[in-house]
Amino acid sequence: MRILLINGYVINVESGEVKKGDILINGHKVEQISYEEGVLEAEQVMDIAGKYVIPGLIDMHVHIKETFAPFFVASGVTTVRNTAGSVLELERLRKAKADDPTPRVISADRMIDGPPGLWGETTPFNVNIDNPEIARFEVRRQVEIGADFIKVYGWLSPDVMASVADEARKLGKEVSCDLNHSRKVNAVDAARFGVKWNEHASGIIQALYPDWHTSAAKEIWDQIDWEEPDREALLPILHTLLEEGVIICPTMTLIDQMNLVNNYWAPRHPLMEQLNTLEGLFQQWNSFLGYKESLKVVGKSHQWNKVIAKMYHDIGGKVVTGTDTPAGIFTYPGLALHRELELFVEAGFTELEALQAATIKAADALNRTDIGRIKEGAYADLVILSEHPLENISHTQGITLIVKGGRVFQPDELVSYTVSAEEYKEKYEQFIEHFKDTTLEQINKISK
Helix, strand or coil: CCEEEEEEEEECCCCCCEEEEEEEEECCEEEEEECCCCCCCCCEEEECCCCEEEECEEEEEECCCCCCHHHHHHCCEEEEEECCCCCCCCHHHHCCCCCCCCCEEEEECCEEECCCCCCCCCECCEEECCCHHHHHHHHHHHHHCCCCEEEEECCCCHHHHHHHHHHHHHCCCCEEEECCCCCCCCHHHHHHHCCCEEECCCCHHHHHCCCCCCCCCHHHHCCCCCCCCCHHHHHHHHHHHHHCCCEEECCHHHHHHHHCCCCCCCCCCCCHHHHCCCHHHHHHHHHHHHHHHHHHHHHCCHHHHHHHHHHHHHCCCEECCCCCECCCCCCCCCHHHHHHHHHHHHCCCCHHHHHHHCCHHHHHHCCCCCCCCCCCCCECCEEEECCCCCCCHHHHHCEEEEEECCEEECHHHHHHHCCCHHHHHHHHHHHHHHHHHCHHHHHHHHHC
């Protein structure tokens, strides 16, 4: 059945043009857009007069689980980029139909780190490697099981990171890095190895201050002016990243929440009542509040993070939105991306530029022309807003309807599709056993 949305103000996120028009949806795709009244017809007509239509939003840095996946769509986030996890655990989400009530998932497999591993011993979600050949094997294994890209972490040695990037390039996959904790590799090094994606705008401070890293001594931290970033010194570093084609996902929300640890952002939003039922997430975040001083220290870089993102954008670099949900503290699934948009504007991006970073620019960075825009032939991923988001970016939170792959949802309706903690636990235990019996045995053989 075809669906026709009429009388909405359609926002062209490429040009910023806003025009009253009608959108015809056929199956999972947009079939036609008309700016002439009464031209299009369909079996189901929905009048959205006075409302604003934007493409489904894209969160380019998450760690998704089935227990909270529908909350992304309820918040207007119809596509996510999962930057480390397990593609095997996420198989059901990744193979979901276009109109399912969960976001489209583009995913890395487990992160590749160096020993002893920031996140501990090797698991289905992280692996610690100090041998270039084993690293190449791990890249091949991840690609074979369906990883969309490869994620490396900051404790990798330079030779192993270079091997990962080289093997991924041979297999046609891109590499993403988190260098916040790196002592041996900075952002310029990683870019020259061929690492295309820089998460958290990380490793850039190390390129300027080689002795600094997140675990550095206080006297090293004190040598840096955290309120006034050295823009002149940053510029040549950012130009080098630009020359290497690096894409930066600053995850401003993550770092800002840690900086605001004593007064963190909490949205006043109808979805919060349902989000509060996610006991596991809130237990995780509340436990981190026991380390406020440590969080506050990491949050000191929030101003650098914003300045780097805006400077890189200004010189022509690609900057996209991401939240790292549910990492850090209170990175609420879906809603955190709306905070990210606000922080982009605080950093100096216009409302249109912020919206572009969460739609068309994010999609283009993924080499996807079928998402992140409203056009004929693209997926009918649409968010219907009650107010104009280009007048105030906070208006992206005023969602009245979501269309995901041509299917129309009310925001509160989507919450009913959430997988229960009990169901997830059962599936998780089955996944762990399968991993031990197959993948772990394979890895142990190659490691000997």
